[in-house]
Amino acid sequence: MAASPIRGGQAAADAALAGLDLSGYAAGRSRVWPRQRRATSRLSPYVRHGLLTLPAVWAAAAGAPAADRAKFREELLWQEYARHLYARLGPATARSLRFAEPVAVPSPVPVPAWEREPWPAEMACVATCTAELHQDGWLVNQARMWLASQYAVRAGRDWREGADRMYRHLLDGSAAANRLGWQWAVGTATGRVYGFSRQQVEARAPGLCGTCALQRACPIQDWPEVQTGARLQAPAALSGGRGWGGDSGAGPRRAELSGDPQAVWLTAESLGRGDPALVAHPQLPAVFVFDEPLLARLRLSGKRLVFLAETLAELGCEVRLGDPVSELAGRRLAVTHAPVPGFARRAARLDVVARHPWPWLRRPGTGSLRSFSAWARSAR
Template sequence: MSTRTQLPTPGPDVAADPDAAVAWVGAHLGDLALEGAEGAEGLVASPAFRGGQPAADAALAALDVTGYAARRNEVWPEPRRGASRMSPYIRHGLVDLRSVWDRVADAPSRDRQKYRDELLWQEYARHVHARTGRGMRAPLRHEPAVGSGWSGEPWPAEMACMRLTTDELRRDGWLVNQTRMWLASQWTVRAGWDWREGEEEFFRHLLDGSRAANRLGWQWTVGAGTGRPYGFSRWQVEKRAPGVCAGCPLRERCPVDGWPDTTAPPRLLHRAPGLGRGEPGADLAGPSDVVATSAPRAVWLTFESLGDADPALDAHPELPVVVVFDEPLLARLRLSAKRLVFLAETVASLATRHDVEVHRGRPGEVLHGRDAAVTHAPVPGFGPRAVRASPAEVHPWPWLVRPGAGSVRSFTAWRKGARV
């Protein structure tokens, strides 16, 4: 039974006005959003980010990482921060890693190196994902460090540091890396909750939520990837967010005043397949050259790659573009409306430059028989969907470092072998 529905293409007003974008999402995707049960008043846009190629281009043009090495871990007040805020645009392919890498070429050497290391961490996460696929949901090398003795919610609102960070997560759909580690460590290493549930909470809200970076970040923080968990405590808050503790109702009886009561996680008797040198994995790297079976009549853009520089779109800018909101997937994920609005704004912006069709349904059903060109997406779901869609052309993913047969057991070892 077909479940596909063609939606009205969001117009220029959706690209320009967050209220119009929220209204479009409410009318066509609201029942799939995390806040859908609250009705239209529960659907909101992120006040911190706008979707679309112009917003991404402006962010890239304004990118200045001078001082990044010293300020990248600062949290509060916001002017202290050194984070670039490029991640939502990188996540959805509006800017690729190579463009950001080149953009910072003239930055001070220490800042350039630190920032490029962060870009390589994003690429490393994709490599691990390409080798392990859905196996990233299981601990890669160690049992997580799980705290005990904590009662109540892992992120209690009466803790000023938790209120500050969770409010930003749920309001803006974005966090600096330091507070991502705070929340992940607090959730599992101290409070003892399952890290996979916390990862899901991040994924629902983050505009840049990706299974590759999000899961690897959580595994690193809880010690499942390295055996060395990150211990969140008051010390980090006072160092990175001065003044927050002074206004906390619990400042005289802080529940995170000392180090978490955990021991180093034991090494697993096994490890995830595909991490070692030359080991077979899920191999989500995709083709190294264009694979063509017929002449394309449309371009299929996935939500991994919605930018004007998408390789398939760049090769066929004259063809109509097809975008599919995957109804079964979105019904299962229950993403926050903030992320759906960001995507709607991006599609609306795209439609000002291309003939765009928007559908709600199963991508394989919508694209089957369309002879579409598509860019390979390095995520587990792409392969099955591409089989059903039978694309006319599959273009290579624009890797910063193309995956090879080397070990991905650690970022440090992988980094030494990476050739950019």
């Protein structure tokens, strides 16, 4: 399996941040094809794995043109909001948040190939996006929305299956951001379905339809007719209060020490040289555990594993394979808090004697997370 052109490691992350140019970002961030017309940063894989923190990326945008800076920082806030939501709700993000799945109404267009395959290779728009997903392990947000809508709204498949399928390949794949994006696209979070259509392809990928074998029998010629799902009983924690783990998932405000650690435990959320636990304990060996039971379930692509391997090789840490709780048993550990349920479960079963704060862009509280817009206004 060839590596992605987005290489892992702190050196690659630092180079990408140093070369950040947001000129034209607001106008070009949603272009899908051709690639050279895009205005994207491709920093998300480094942010997802903690090689770059959201506060550092936020600061790096300071000198950009005002409209581009505002749009870019709005995207960073979406990433933070997704983390807040996941830290609060945990496993509940795998269920429809506020609305049942939309019910597709049959179209007058002849039955398309997605009766067998939700992402049909015959459609140039879909094939272009899935090829990039498989080859690079990355997609612009507009392409992610196309694939989500095609899979769940057009083809009528379960959005969770599609989200898992996309997650396997994305270098920046996280349950937090990926699930939120899919729920937004299929309407289970907002009640408003994102309707993938030819009009969007022609606007965001001009000329691509002319390469398509189905250009004269386009199965997405018109907007999909869909019925918004019924309103559901939203998780109580969405409106405010404590989350699935009994708190906001924010972690400590300052380092919590209860003993002398013997090693620094690195997690997939925080693999940068600036990891707070690593910085606080430079004399200690660092260890990362590939979670074998989890990997067997997720079936991540080779490119994702290569990205992680490149990152770990640069760190020069101890790397193990197995169940993290078993592999780390008997060691007193220092670790950086990670705002994900899996970390909380494992940390509770390990001898963590030094827990360091997560580098939040906006620290979670106990207020409502029902609306990104309202949250973003209060977070600024």
